[in-house]
Amino acid sequence: MKLTELRTQRIAGFRHLRFESGLEGRYRAERDHALRLRSRPVTAAALALFLLYALLDLTMLPAELARHTIAVRLFFTCPVIALVYWLSYRPITLTTFVRSYTLAYMAGGFSVVLVIGLARQAQHPMPYDGILLMLMFGYFVMGLPFRTVSVASAMIILAYLSMELATGMDSDELMTNGFFIGTTNIIGMVGSWLSEYRQRAHFLDRQMLEISRKNAEEESHQKTHLITVASHDLRQPLNVISLMLENLIAEGLPRTQSELVTKLKTSVAHFNSLLGSVLDISRIHEGMISPENKALDAYQALLQLQDACLEDARNRNVQLDLLPIATGTGVIADPQLLHRILQNLVVNSLEHSAASIIRLHALRQGKEVWFEVVDNGQGIHQDTVGRIFEPFFRAAPEQQPHSGLGLGLAIVKELTELMGGVCGVTSTPGQGSRFWVRFPATNPPALPVAMAPIIPGTAIGGVTLLVVEDHDETRHWLCETIKGWGYRTVVFSNAEQALAAQNAGSTTGEMMESAGERATGRHGEGTAETFDLLVSDIHLPGISGRELFDALSRNGAIRGGILITADTSVFQGYDDNRHRWVMHKPLTPMRLRAAIVQLASQAEPALIST
Incomplete structure (x- = not known):
């Protein structure tokens, strides 16, 4: 079933309580399954009700009459109801069960007619209220389909009128009873029609929602696949270009050509940064990122960050300092996502602050660890501070030689909140900026083997x-x-x-x-x-x-x-x-x-x- 077919059915309507053939079969299967589940509390309630009536017969009817009415309730009506309850748990077809359920309703109605007839023969006055109760029970409590319950109720009413006629009720009283029972039946029919119409409308809505959900999941899967393929297919040639440019520099080119290669490296790095931002924000929105938080050493996290950004900082003539951190400063975070967050903050300062010094720091305050990226750059205008973490927001991009997409800080916010942290910035124009993120503090894990110092031009012989x-x-x-x-x-x-x-x-x-x-x-x-x-x-x-x-x-x-x-x-x-x-x-x-x-x-x- 397609979404367009469901919409067509919605426009065409279903006042006759019928769908197109394919949809009708699905609706009936769902309705009949729900009817089987509904029958269990209904039959339990009906069984208790007829047992109560048997007790009332014993206390309120003459002994001879009570003996007969109780026999009808206990040996006919109650066993039929109990049989339906048992069948609701048996592996029979839904169609067979619905028919059995309908026959049980009719059997209950006929038993009420029989009880009233026995009372008439014993010259004991008994009202027809039991018939009215039975009709309402069939229409509203049992939840039978409109046409099924209407036909079954009409047969119960016909049986009652025939019984009253056979037991000698005069025509005026018969017409009065028939009028009240008939109008009650009409009310029940209207209510049953409205109920089934509403059920069918809800069924259409559920089907449309389910198809829409599946379509959305399929689109999400296709987007996820596209992101993965695009990431691989775009990064592969960039990787080759980056390695080729590294080899060109190593060849000792003339100054003009060397400067050209350096510019090419900068452009490739900028393109790679844009690509990474687009793919990152896409993965976040598609739910492809799931944090795996664990205990980390804050110093080691910042040390790796400094190593990762050191070359870029040197190329921009920016001093990247790691400030002393108190021993035993541990944080709960995903190591990869934390690195990405802090790296984005450093790159943001490198590209947009015009700073000469950037300092990395981490400090524990109570139950939280604050990571800070502080620069001595131009600062951020107060009108901009409130929007700086919004996706695609760029402050005066015309002033930047390589304006980005405005996603770096948005990714910081998304990833930080994904790990249950908080991020922010404080800045004064002309006095630099302080970006911070905070996460829950903990005891740090055992320190890893110390890293060797990174010395430009170093190579270990014989490796x-x-x-x-x-x-x-x-x-x-x-x-x-x-x-x-x-x-x-x-x-x-x-x-x-x-x-x-x-x-x-x-x-x-x-x-x-x-x-x-x-x-x-x-x-x-x-x-x-x-x-x-x-x-x-x-x-x-x-x-x-x-x-x-x-x-x-x-x-x-x-x-x-x-x-x-x-x-x-x-x-x-x-x-x-x-x-x-x-x-x-x-x-x-x-x-x-x-x-x-x-x-x-x-x-x-x-x-x-x-």
């Missing part, structure tokens, strides 16, 4: 990197970049080849030369090969990069690694237990180099729990 990447251009330029830093590389296009070479004890993959030397195996032929670090794409054909990292770690073949992905749904960051980085494409060469330096300086191999 061999196992590089696994299935994309040809990415693999080539990634290796060229790493080679330019003085490291040796062993290269494969998939994980299976890397594992086979490691197990065979020979590096049979593509070998990249460095400083005039060729990387060779550490052991003799037939001994399992070992490397220092793994640099691998996560989404490889066949065995994934994660599985490759785990397998090599279990074999003691590596002591850390860097997993790379264009899928932004995979959170990036450092796992100190496994000595493993996860980084998004496009890679920032400075960040990649810093991670290699850090991992290569670790003495212990990664430990993987199985």
